[in-house]
Amino acid sequence: MTATIFGLLPLLVADEAPIHLLLRKIILGFNDVVFFYVIFVDAVYFVFTLFALSEVRTYLRSRDKERLEQIFRSRLVPPISILCPAYNEGATIVESVRSLLRLKYSKHEVVVINDGSKDDTLKYLVDAFGMERLEFTFENSVKSKPVRGLYASPRYPKLIVVDKENGGKADALNAGINASRYPLFCTVDADALLEEDALLHVVKPMLDRTKFVPVTGGIIRAANGCRVVKGRVESVGLPRKPIEIFQIVEYMRAFLCGRTAQSALNVMLIVSGAFGLFHKATAKIVGGYSTDTVGEDKELVVKIVRYLKEQKREYEVLFVPQTVCWTEVPATWQTLGRQRNRWHRGMFEVLLKHKDIFFNRTYGRVGWFGMPYFLFIEALGPIVELSGYILLPLAALLGLLAPLNAFLYTMCAVVFGIILSVSSVLLEEASFHRYPRWKELLTLNFYAVIENFGYRQLTLWWRLRGTIDWIRGQKQWGAQQRQGFGSPAKAA
Amino acid sequence: MSLDLVALELVLSSLGIALGSLVSFMMTMRMYREWRAAVHVQVRESMTGALGKILDTDRSFSMQDRSVLVDGEQVYVVPKPRGPVGDAVREFLVDHLSFISGDLRGRLVTILESAGYVAAAMRQLRSPLGENRLKACMILGGMHSRIAIPALIEIFNDDPDAMVRITAAEALGVVGAEPAVAHLLQALRDPTRFQQVRVAEVLARMGMMAVPALTAAVDDDDVRMSALALDILADIGWMSDFDPAIRALTHASPEVRARAAEALGRAGAIEATEAVMKAAADPAWFVRVRVMKALEALGAPRERSQRARYLGTLEQGLHDGVWWVRQHAAEALVKVGEDGRRLLARAMIEAPDSPARRASVSALQHHLIASAAKTAKTAIAR
Numbered sequence: 001m002t003a004t005i006f007g008l009l010p011l012l013v014a015d016e017a018p019i020h021l022l023l024r025k026i027i028l029g030f031n032d033v034v035f036f037y038v039i040f041v042d043a044v045y046f047v048f049t050l051f052a053l054s055e056v057r058t059y060l061r062s063r064d065k066e067r068l069e070q071i072f073r074s075r076l077v078p079p080i081s082i083l084c085p086a087y088n089e090g091a092t093i094v095e096s097v098r099s100l101l102r103l104k105y106s107k108h109e110v111v112v113i114n115d116g117s118k119d120d121t122l123k124y125l126v127d128a129f130g131m132e133r134l135e136f137t138f139e140n141s142v143k144s145k146p147v148r149g150l151y152a153s154p155r156y157p158k159l160i161v162v163d164k165e166n167g168g169k170a171d172a173l174n175a176g177i178n179a180s181r182y183p184l185f186c187t188v189d190a191d192a193l194l195e196e197d198a199l200l201h202v203v204k205p206m207l208d209r210t211k212f213v214p215v216t217g218g219i220i221r222a223a224n225g226c227r228v229v230k231g232r233v234e235s236v237g238l239p240r241k242p243i244e245i246f247q248i249v250e251y252m253r254a255f256l257c258g259r260t261a262q263s264a265l266n267v268m269l270i271v272s273g274a275f276g277l278f279h280k281a282t283a284k285i286v287g288g289y290s291t292d293t294v295g296e297d298k299e300l301v302v303k304i305v306r307y308l309k310e311q312k313r314e315y316e317v318l319f320v321p322q323t324v325c326w327t328e329v330p331a332t333w334q335t336l337g338r339q340r341n342r343w344h345r346g347m348f349e350v351l352l353k354h355k356d357i358f359f360n361r362t363y364g365r366v367g368w369f370g371m372p373y374f375l376f377i378e379a380l381g382p383i384v385e386l387s388g389y390i391l392l393p394l395a396a397l398l399g400l401l402a403p404l405n406a407f408l409y410t411m412c413a414v415v416f417g418i419i420l421s422v423s424s425v426l427l428e429e430a431s432f433h434r435y436p437r438w439k440e441l442l443t444l445n446f447y448a449v450i451e452n453f454g455y456r457q458l459t460l461w462w463r464l465r466g467t468i469d470w471i472r473g474q475k476q477w478g479a480q481q482r483q484g485f486g487s488p489a490k491a492a
Numbered sequence: 493m494s495l496d497l498v499a500l501e502l503v504l505s506s507l508g509i510a511l512g513s514l515v516s517f518m519m520t521m522r523m524y525r526e527w528r529a530a531v532h533v534q535v536r537e538s539m540t541g542a543l544g545k546i547l548d549t550d551r552s553f554s555m556q557d558r559s560v561l562v563d564g565e566q567v568y569v570v571p572k573p574r575g576p577v578g579d580a581v582r583e584f585l586v587d588h589l590s591f592i593s594g595d596l597r598g599r600l601v602t603i604l605e606s607a608g609y610v611a612a613a614m615r616q617l618r619s620p621l622g623e624n625r626l627k628a629c630m631i632l633g634g635m636h637s638r639i640a641i642p643a644l645i646e647i648f649n650d651d652p653d654a655m656v657r658i659t660a661a662e663a664l665g666v667v668g669a670e671p672a673v674a675h676l677l678q679a680l681r682d683p684t685r686f687q688q689v690r691v692a693e694v695l696a697r698m699g700m701m702a703v704p705a706l707t708a709a710v711d712d713d714d715v716r717m718s719a720l721a722l723d724i725l726a727d728i729g730w731m732s733d734f735d736p737a738i739r740a741l742t743h744a745s746p747e748v749r750a751r752a753a754e755a756l757g758r759a760g761a762i763e764a765t766e767a768v769m770k771a772a773a774d775p776a777w778f779v780r781v782r783v784m785k786a787l788e789a790l791g792a793p794r795e796r797s798q799r800a801r802y803l804g805t806l807e808q809g810l811h812d813g814v815w816w817v818r819q820h821a822a823e824a825l826v827k828v829g830e831d832g833r834r835l836l837a838r839a840m841i842e843a844p845d846s847p848a849r850r851a852s853v854s855a856l857q858h859h860l861i862a863s864a865a866k867t868a869k870t871a872i873a874r
Contacts, residue, residue: 061623070693071686071689071690071693072689073693074689074692074693074696074727075723075726075727076685076688076689076692076720076723077685077689132857134854134857134858152858154858204686207684207685207686207689208684208685208686208687209684210683210684402496402497404497405496405497405500408497408500408501408504409500411504412500412503412504412507415504415507415508415511416507418511419507419510419511419514422511422514422515422518423514425518426514426517426518429518429521429522430518430521433525438522441518441522445515445518
């Protein structure tokens, strides 16, 4: 695109021929579009931040008074099946399962789905937990690849292992849905570390609302830099690599501000694949996870919301502003780029698959705000914003715009971005206060400021690449290298 | 200078000011938090020293206004119930209250009462803000002071906020006030599951005190109410007056029938075995599941003819149309002992319908794994 624009340069500098006037108009017109777009997006994010502030405040107030742990020892709360798909996770699987078995809840089971791993994932599990192969009978209510065997252990009655042929994460989760026994299921990545009281917090909205709550999610944080002992985050700390700290601030912004606000407006359409709690019967009705997309986690929520809207049922998809899950975020630029590329492709796939929701009266708020938000702000954002970065200075250079004005305008946009980032750090400090040292607070603030110079643009670039790859029709996941949890020194 | 430029500059500078205030607000908040934490640590240190003397059973204890006297000697002056210091003192005492019982608990409650902490919380009950009233109810519940009972009952009856009312009932239950049972049962009619669970948990903790009212509630017209009452009774593990629960086995609602079977099983009501066995012919599958589970929990009767009927019921369950019922029937049979397992083995070989065979296989397999593990464990122990 840049090349084309520079190709136009001589034309523009020349005298005022009609064609030049037209081109000038196009550039100026586009500038206007970018101008209003940025203002609009900032306004939306600002409103989100305000909603998040009030939501987190109310949440924290009620939380202190609930004695959740005592209450959830009661048998009156619905039991939960935890689905944990594992593909070549031999190195960490035993530790992860142990931490899942240890969760605080009155009744839960852990269903590990070995998705045709090429390493010894299954063998590790069988050895560590004394699992035995069983005759199995369960209903195949959602489609999945053939199951090779079902394993249980007398010593760990809460644990079930499903061994199946490889079919991808969505397929593994479907097999898990079939094999699970309880009315609610919770999906957990094999490499995610859950807080011990995670289930208590995410199940609560399903019980304390008068409306039906089919899906809930919670905050996911980057575990990089934390001290992890026996599958549990012992002490929270910041990693040394800037790329990881950027992501910590980014996750704060996305989860603490973004998702909380979307939940308050009841337009939430994303529940992270790393941790989400679902009402099983509803998930089954919509056919479980789709195997033909890389954004299967988003897609399931959209399907459920869509189904409930079509049935004209009152519902709420809720997000709990409480940390439930820690996950290792990519520590190299390359893997991070690939991850963002995949997320973005997934988003486009979901949007295209459900394009009839847009501005459709049946779907109410989701059709008029939820989906358009994802299309115009999340999905198309990179295209508009990046072209703005090119066109605004260009227009100023060509004398179409006063350079000082252009500079000041850009500064306004950047400072506003900084305010949003800093607000999310402030929200974190006021609410959960997970980073107790002064140095950490200052570092987070520093990164909240500088992420607007470079990192933000880089993620935009990756997302743009994702858009291009989606148009070209790529489907593969892109491998992610894991460095494994260990001492923070190892990460550094 | 153009108007645009002025406007932009204005916007930019106000954004800058906003950013600056955000950051300074954050820093102030952090400093306040650290100061509060320091206060808490100080209070805890100073109180821990005195607590040993206060809780010494050999020495007499009395209060004079805010000073604590042990054997007539002043050991501690309780700070006024105000500000962060007051909060820290209250939290410290309430924390200890939860794991101290009897006479010693009385001493801590006396401290809270005569130093004015209970009175302060009761003043908060009259706050116009629902949030404050709710907090006060929680605090009063934690302080276990019986002085507050009338005020809490008043709140339960008159407060406009439903959450506050339920919290008041909960506080009454925690304090252990007899009249609370009726209020809690009323609060159990709340529309959300979460509040019901909260209240049910308090009732279950009240134990035997709540049993008469709960057994009466089993006969309630509201189906949800009788189901919940049965659930709570099962949690308490009540020991007499099973009649309402036995009657509930023939209730019109399958939900209630299922709960009744489960409650009787969990309470170990052996005298109800006959009635539970009759319920095995229930039309609703989930009732039959609970019946099988209950029979497993109740165990096989000793008396010969009854035992035969018991085994017959389970064998029928083995041929049930629903997988879940078969599975539980098979599991119950494993637990019966030798004759149960023989029955299973026979079903495994002879059963004409393959599902019954499969349930038997799976149950026996589980049993074999378990007994193998047990043998291995004893071998290791030797």
